[in-house]
Amino acid sequence: MNRFNDLADFSREEIGALLELAERLQQQPEPRALEGKVLSLLFLSPSLRTLASFQAAMGRLGGSSFVISPDMSIHGLETRPGIVMDGAAAEHIREAVPVIASYGDAMGIRAFAERRSLQDDLADREFENLASLVDVPLINMESAIQHPCQSLADWKTMDDLEVPAQNGRFVLSWAFHPRALPLAVPASTVQMAAMRGMDVVVLNPPGFDLPETIMDKARAAARVSGGSVTQTGDRREAMEGAHIIYAKSWSSTQYYGDRLADQAQREELLDWCVDDPWFENARADCRFMHCLPVRRGVVVTDRVLDGPRSIVLPEARNRMLAQMAVLHQMLQG
Amino acid sequence: MNRFNDLADFSREEIGALLELAERLQQQPEPRALEGKVLSLLFLSPSLRTLASFQAAMGRLGGSSFVISPDMSIHGLETRPGIVMDGAAAEHIREAVPVIASYGDAMGIRAFAERRSLQDDLADREFENLASLVDVPLINMESAIQHPCQSLADWKTMDDLEVPAQNGRFVLSWAFHPRALPLAVPASTVQMAAMRGMDVVVLNPPGFDLPETIMDKARAAARVSGGSVTQTGDRREAMEGAHIIYAKSWSSTQYYGDRLADQAQREELLDWCVDDPWFENARADCRFMHCLPVRRGVVVTDRVLDGPRSIVLPEARNRMLAQMAVLHQMLQG
Amino acid sequence: MNRFNDLADFSREEIGALLELAERLQQQPEPRALEGKVLSLLFLSPSLRTLASFQAAMGRLGGSSFVISPDMSIHGLETRPGIVMDGAAAEHIREAVPVIASYGDAMGIRAFAERRSLQDDLADREFENLASLVDVPLINMESAIQHPCQSLADWKTMDDLEVPAQNGRFVLSWAFHPRALPLAVPASTVQMAAMRGMDVVVLNPPGFDLPETIMDKARAAARVSGGSVTQTGDRREAMEGAHIIYAKSWSSTQYYGDRLADQAQREELLDWCVDDPWFENARADCRFMHCLPVRRGVVVTDRVLDGPRSIVLPEARNRMLAQMAVLHQMLQG
Structure with a gap:
């Protein structure tokens, strides 16, 4: 290689x-x-x-x-x-x-x-x-x-826990963060889950859609693997039957590189902090993933991160x- | 382990x-x-x-x-x-x-x-x-x-030089330092010397007594090992027949955490700098130990540190x- | 050793x-x-x-x-x-x-x-x-x-490329740099090339002559090895038939340690940036060496550094x- x-x-x-x-x-x-x-x-x-x-x-x-x-x-x-x-x-x-x-x-x-x-x-x-x-x-x-190293570790983590590949539902959710963060992790993650054959749902607020280049590439992978890639802004719809919620903040793609516009847009989105109610209609064994570092109480609540759903530590060890x-x-x- | x-x-x-x-x-x-x-x-x-x-x-x-x-x-x-x-x-x-x-x-x-x-x-x-x-x-x-790593190295250093354990006199002396320093080294040191079976004397000015928790724990160790642990503010008394003087500065324990009060208290204590006269009534082969880093001319004079009594370098190597x-x-x- | x-x-x-x-x-x-x-x-x-x-x-x-x-x-x-x-x-x-x-x-x-x-x-x-x-x-x-590590690597680099030792012409040229730099590399370099038996020419503007101590030591080495060591301010003369030009900036030796005088002196010397015309009367296969880091467009032009003469990368690997x-x-x- x-x-x-x-x-x-x-x-x-x-x-x-x-x-x-x-x-x-x-x-x-x-x-x-x-x-x-x-x-x-x-x-x-x-x-x-x-x-x-x-x-x-x-x-x-x-x-x-x-x-x-x-x-x-x-x-x-x-x-x-x-x-x-x-x-x-x-x-x-x-x-x-x-x-x-x-x-x-x-x-x-x-x-x-x-x-x-x-x-x-x-x-x-x-x-x-x-x-x-x-x-x-x-x-x-x-x-x-x-x-790619993060994504290979994430793939391994799901294999270790026997999260289904075919018909496994993988939600990549945008989360709040005080600063605009890069697209590397969401882009790699959606690609990884699509290649693994999962049904990938990207969940994000308006203005934060992943660029079409990224989505198209993931859809092409999904066609080969038998998976799927969709997008929604509706949390209930996204989480329905989910095996995995993978939280990650990223930049506004509508105002990419425009710090002030991005800031104004995200200020309204403080409620994008993953918490217990998000899991209401997910699978009972739905897991929480994050690439770390993660801001507690901002991206995800302590009770989710410290609870049984969280697999962020084995995920990090798999790096x-x-x-x-x-x-x-x-x-x- | x-x-x-x-x-x-x-x-x-x-x-x-x-x-x-x-x-x-x-x-x-x-x-x-x-x-x-x-x-x-x-x-x-x-x-x-x-x-x-x-x-x-x-x-x-x-x-x-x-x-x-x-x-x-x-x-x-x-x-x-x-x-x-x-x-x-x-x-x-x-x-x-x-x-x-x-x-x-x-x-x-x-x-x-x-x-x-x-x-x-x-x-x-x-x-x-x-x-x-x-x-x-x-x-x-x-x-x-x-x-504990410092203390294990210190123990080894005394063994290497055949400093007697039973009936060996070990003086842990407070020394001047411009800043308030932690209690970790004095606490570990007094415990180590007591466990080794030595007669430990803690020498310090008023306001800088080691906390009773530390002294009691060391005394318990001394009871097992056949050593002893005492405290004094009298330099001559402390140094009488000493095999080792171990210099270390630490915080005021009277005004622990109160930077200004500690500062006022220590300002008067510039003469707590280990120098040749300290050794007058010690054993002829009394050694000088310090965990390093050490402030020359403040904690100890150059002539002691560069002289034959000083074993700070083998002590550091033993780490x-x-x-x-x-x-x-x-x-x- | x-x-x-x-x-x-x-x-x-x-x-x-x-x-x-x-x-x-x-x-x-x-x-x-x-x-x-x-x-x-x-x-x-x-x-x-x-x-x-x-x-x-x-x-x-x-x-x-x-x-x-x-x-x-x-x-x-x-x-x-x-x-x-x-x-x-x-x-x-x-x-x-x-x-x-x-x-x-x-x-x-x-x-x-x-x-x-x-x-x-x-x-x-x-x-x-x-x-x-x-x-x-x-x-x-x-x-x-x-x-000495740089010089040993430089020696190896010339051996690797079969640059002649006896009768090989080695030009150590001063170059412009916004700051006054140490003498270590020029001193070691002139010594190395002289020991290797080369005809060493130090090329520099007035005020930047290498100290006699350095030149004398190199000349002594040249006497043993069959090489020679000379100095000139004339670029054409220096480069005539050169196998190697080794560029390096160094402090004013006339005003050593006097930052302002050095600055005033070097300000006039912006044209000491190695460029293609320097090679006019050198050997066709004359190589460019530098110890790195090098300021592009200041010490040497991009076209020399990115061209076939430059051997700075194998030189660095030889470290x-x-x-x-x-x-x-x-x-x-």
């Missing part, structure tokens, strides 16, 4: 093989599988879970990793092409990225959406620009529009296990 | 076994003992020695570690229960701690005293709160009232060796 | 052996060569490449490393001798350095020039002061006047490979 960037690049069988490998490595540790192998981790955006889970994953397989963030370079990294660098930044990504890549056998890069242009972010222009500078196997650790499988396949073949 | 939190949780024989293991690992390295094992290190307070010595300890045993501090999460970690998280912090310890724990085979946590309430700090309420979120073996890397033993026993059984 | 501080401490044969070892480790990885070995890395100045390449180097050889920077200690590290530490810093290098050293089997230290006194910097007083506190094998990761050889020899003997 030369790139782990988008679940859509893989067949359902390939995903299945990765998940089996994750399971095997959990049951039968291979503490020397990657001995002498090095993973370089470039964080252009902050991280806690991703950094920890990748470092732990390499360690469990007998390899090692190192972490680079822009503040390690003198005055940060310049990203603009063709610029005369007489300002603060002393180094350009055109040198920093290939050099860091060259010290590892594989590389992970995180670069959140800039949220200036929806077209640029949907095309994942910044990440693709960075990726073009890397000639070792590359893992997307969250870009403007992708978070490490899913990534172990990706690294094992990438670096050991 | 499932928890390394308080030397008082262990018998003298168990401590002895750990110290023997430390010695064995020093003589006969086991560079594959912990292969594939991962230690997660959560620093809610700053660290240099503890971070370095734990990372080195895991590396020497063939395992690995990763380091998390709150600034890695977006806007830090929330600790208050039941709060609506619409402020800066984007993540709560109730998610962060168990997730980080789940990536490791064991976890270390550091969280200094908040020094608001003496009762809370003596009960180690914050650390116990964090510990309740962890379900892997846990190491206290300094909490409000415990620093790594003592922790190797703890990790080995925790993770290999 | 107990110290890797200055290429001049080694014979050409010893350098040759290191470079052969680097080549061998690249061809035949030894992922268990340094198992259980620990490298401590102390960065008193910022780093990206050096940190990453050392961590990767240890990982590839089966060892591990940890990183310490002063901000990990409470309020930083004090460096002045004999001071009463009642200010911000809570720890002195006299404790911090030997303690950190004692956790590793070898240590790397980076401490950039203070650029107050040219004599002090030429004598590498700060680094030597730090080095005197270390009793394990020590690697200079860039001091006021040395950057890791050269350091693997140093570490292997230091820690395995």
Whole structure:
């Protein structure tokens, strides 16, 4: 595997093989599988879970990793092409990225959406620009529009709990958050659930519809897998018979990149905080998922998050296990 | 071993076994003992020695570690229960701690005293709160009232130098410091020296008596070990025949948590800087110990610290060796 | 090897052996060569490449490393001798350095020039002061006047590309930079190229001559190796028949440590930006080298840096490979 960037690049069988490998490595540790192998981790955006889970994953397989963030370079990294660098930044990504890549056998890069242009972010222009500078196997650790490691872990989490794939109802619900957040997790999540063959319902308030590009791609996956992808603003309708509610906030797509308009729009939406009444007509065993970090009392109430529905902790732990499988396949073949 | 939190949780024989293991690992390295094992290190307070010595300890045993501090999460970690998280912090310890724990085979946590309430700090309420979120073996890397890794290293240091346990005189002396410091090191130190069977004298100015809870616990240990624990404000009396002076500053306990009152009280105590004359009636081979970091010319003079009495460097090196033993026993059984 | 501080401490044969070892480790990885070995890395100045390449180097050889920077200690590290530490810093290098050293089997230290006194910097007083506190094998990761890891990598890079040693023409050219930079790289570079037996030309504007100490030392090396060392301000003359142009900015040596005078002097020198016309009378295959980080459009134009002459990326990758050889020899003997 030369790139782990988008679940859509893989067949359902390939995903299945990765998940089996994750399971095997959990049951039968291979503490020397990657001995002498090095993973370089470039964080252009902050991280806690991703950094920890990748470092732990390499360690469990007998390899090692190192972490680079822009503040390690003198005055940060310049990203603009063709610029005369007489300002603060002393180094350009055109040198920093290939050099860091060259010290590892594989590389992970995180670069959140800039949220200036929806077209640029949907095309994942910044990440693709960075990726073009890397000639070792590359893992997307969250870009403007992708978070494949999260989605592979989410898939595993549902398999672990035997949540049905065919005819499983998966609700991806927008949730309130004080700040406008990227589209990466919702885009990856809807794709993942569609590929898994689930009946995916995107639930969101007006102005926050997922872009058609994302929905169309997920619908194409659903046609192959036997699933479906729909959208609604009606909470009761969405939750009817749901197996999973996956909560996540994201930017206004109507006013994408317009901070003030987004703010005005979301201010009215404080009641999009997942709470017990949401589950009234869901399945009795409907589970709550979230990629973390999560704001308690804002995105979801304490009683849901601390209650038996919540599977956010095994979901987060699966980050490490899913990534172990990706690294094992990438670096050991 | 499932928890390394308080030397008082262990018998003298168990401590002895750990110290023997430390010695064995020093003589006969086991560079594959912990292969594939991962230690997660959560620093809610700053660290240099503890971070370095734990990372080195895991590396020497063939395992690995990763380091998390709150600034890695977006806007830090929330600790208050039941709060609506619409402020800066984007993540709560109730998610962060168990997730980080789940990536490791064991976890270390550091969280200094908040020094608001003496009762809370003596009960180690914050650390116990964090510990309740962890379900892997846990190491206290300094909490409000415990620093067991330091104390195990200190014990080893005295063994290495054949400082007598029975009838060895151990003076724990308060020292000047411009800021109010936590009680963790003095509390752990007095307990350690009492458990080792030494005659422990706590030497401090008025207003800085160690709380009775700490003294009583140490006295109970002394009854078992055949040592003793006393207190005095008289330097000459304390130092009479001393084998060890262990210097450490701590908060006013009279005005605990009251920054201004503490400041006023300590301003008069600039002469509590360990210097040659302190040793006049001590044993000729009386040693100087300190857990570091130490302020030169404030806590102790250069001539003492750079002189033959000072054993602060082997003491600091023993941090790594003592922790190797703890990790080995925790993770290999 | 107990110290890797200055290429001049080694014979050409010893350098040759290191470079052969680097080549061998690249061809035949030894992922268990340094198992259980620990490298401590102390960065008193910022780093990206050096940190990453050392961590990767240890990982590839089966060892591990940890990183310490002063901000990990409470309020930083004090460096002045004999001071009463009642200010911000809570720890002195006299404790911090030997303690950190004692956790590793070898240590790397980076401490950039203070650029107050040219004599002090030429004598590498700060680094030597730090080095005197270390009793394990020590690697200079860039001091006021040395950057031996960079120079070993540069030597390897020219060997890899079969740039002639005897009769190879090596131009070290000053380049514009908005800030005054240290002398470590130019000093190490001129020494390296002279030791390699090349005809070294230092090209710089008035006021930026390399100090005689540096030039004399390089000339002595050239006498042994059959090379030569000259200086000029004439770009055409310097570049005539050049195999290599190595660009690097450095401080005014006329006004060393005088920030304003240096600034006034360099402001006139914006045209010292390496560009295509510089190569007019060089060899057709003349290569461009730089230690990175490099300011695009300031030190060198995009078309040179992105063109076929530039070998800055393999040069940077060789940092890791050269350091693997140093570490292997230091820690395995």
